[in-house]
Amino acid sequence: MKKILVLHTGGTISMSEDKDGKVVSNTSNPLMTHEPEMSNVILHTEDIFNLPSPHITLKNMFQLQRRILRAFFEEGFDGAVITHGTDTLEETAYFLDLTLPLGAPVVITGAMRSSNEPGTDGYYNFLSAIRVASDLTSRNRGVLVTMNAEIHAARFVTKTHTTSVSTFQTPTYGPIGILTHDRIVFHQSLEEIEQIAVSSVEGQVPIIKAYSGMDGSIFDLLSPESLDGLVIEGLGAGNLPPEAFQSVKKLLNAGLPVVLTSRCFNGIAEPIYAYPGGGSELYDAGIYFAKEINAQKARIKLILGLNAHLSDLRNFIEK
Numbered sequence: 642m643k644k645i646l647v648l649h650t651g652g653t654i655s656m657s658e659d660k661d662g663k664v665v666s667n668t669s670n671p672l673m674t675h676e677p678e679m680s681n682v683i684l685h686t687e688d689i690f691n692l693p694s695p696h697i698t699l700k701n702m703f704q705l706q707r708r709i710l711r712a713f714f715e716e717g718f719d720g721a722v723i724t725h726g727t728d729t730l731e732e733t734a735y736f737l738d739l740t741l742p743l744g745a746p747v748v749i750t751g752a753m754r755s756s757n758e759p760g761t762d763g764y765y766n767f768l769s770a771i772r773v774a775s776d777l778t779s780r781n782r783g784v785l786v787t788m789n790a791e792i793h794a795a796r797f798v799t800k801t802h803t804t805s806v807s808t809f810q811t812p813t814y815g816p817i818g819i820l821t822h823d824r825i826v827f828h829q830s831l832e833e834i835e836q837i838a839v840s841s842v843e844g845q846v847p848i849i850k851a852y853s854g855m856d857g858s859i860f861d862l863l864s865p866e867s868l869d870g871l872v873i874e875g876l877g878a879g880n881l882p883p884e885a886f887q888s889v890k891k892l893l894n895a896g897l898p899v900v901l902t903s904r905c906f907n908g909i910a911e912p913i914y915a916y917p918g919g920g921s922e923l924y925d926a927g928i929y930f931a932k933e934i935n936a937q938k939a940r941i942k943l944i945l946g947l948n949a950h951l952s953d954l955r956n957f958i959e960k
C-alpha cells in the first residue's frame with residue numbers, strides 16, 4: 642500500500658461552470674466528493690488553499706513545501722499529489738523542484754476544463770497524478786507535472802496554450818514520460834536535479850520583456866533600491882537593443898542582480914554576439930544567463946538564490 646498526500650490548492654480543476662457559462666470557484670472541491678479508489682493506494686486529502694492560480698504567491702508555495710517535508714519526514718507518506726490552477730502551475734512546480742529533497746515523488750496536476758464542462762480533464766489528470774505519485778519508478782526525478790497522459794519535468798515544462806488540454810509542453814526536450822492505459826513509462830531523466838535550502842522567500846523581482854526598438858526608458862523608471870533583482874526576457878540567443886542595454890548597465894552598477902533569459906520558446910540563452918547589446922557584452926557587464934529555463938522560472942530561481950544568501954549567485958543561476 643502506498644500512502645499519498647493530496648493537497649488541493651484550487652484552480653479550474655476545482656471549479657465549475659455556472660448557468661451563464663462563467664467558470665467559478667466552489668466552496669467544496671468536487672474532487673473530494675468523488676475520490677478515485679485504487680487497490681494499492683491510501684489517499685489523505687487536504688484542501689490546503691482554494692485559490693485560482695493567479696492568486697498563488699511565493700508564500701503559498703513555501704507553505705506547500707513545508708507541508709510536504711512534514712508529510713515525508715514525520716508522517717511516513719510515500720508520495721504527494723498537488724492539484725493547482727494551470728496559469729502559474731509551472732512556477733509552483735519549479736519552486737518545489739528546487740526546494741524539496743529528492744526521493745518520494747511529488748506530482749502536480751490541474752485541468753483546462755472545469756468539473757462540470759463537457760470533456761472535463763480534471764478527474765483523469767487527478768487519477769493520472771495519483772498513479773505517477775504511487776509508482777516506484779517516479780522516485781528521485783524531481784517534481785513532476787502530469788497532464789494529458791504526459792509526464793514533464795518541473796524545471797522545463799510550460800503552459801503553451803490558453804485553453805487546450807495539451808497545453809503543458811516541454812520545449813526543446815519533450816516530456817520525460819507517458820502514461821498508457823496500464824503503465825507508466827519514463828524515457829528520459831534529467832542529468833542533475835538542483836536543490837537549494839531557504840528559510841524565507843522574500844523579494845521584489847519583476848520580469849521585463851525585450852522588443853525591437855526598445856530604448857532604456859522602462860529601465861530608467863526602476864529604482865534599484867526598491868528591487869532585489871530583475872529578470873529580462875531578451876532577444877534570440879540572448880541580446881538586447883543597445884539603448885536598453887545602456888540603461889540596464891546603470892541598474893547593474895547600482896548592484897542589482899540582473900538575469901537574462903530568451904523570449905525564444907526553444908533553446909538556451911548564451912553570450913554569443915559581440916555587437917553593442919549583444920550577449921557577449923551583456924555577460925561581461927555582469928548579467929547572469931539563466932540556462933534553459935524561461936523568465937518566470939528564472940525569477941523563482943533568482944528569488945530563492947537571493948534568500949539563500951549564496952556567495953556565488955552567478956554560478957547558481959547559470960548552472
Ligand SMILES: NC(=O)C[C@H](N)C(=O)O
Pocket residue numbers: 651652653654692693694695725726727728729751752753754
Ligand atoms: N486552467 C486553469 O486552472 C486556469 C485558471 N485560471 C487557474 O490557473 O486557476
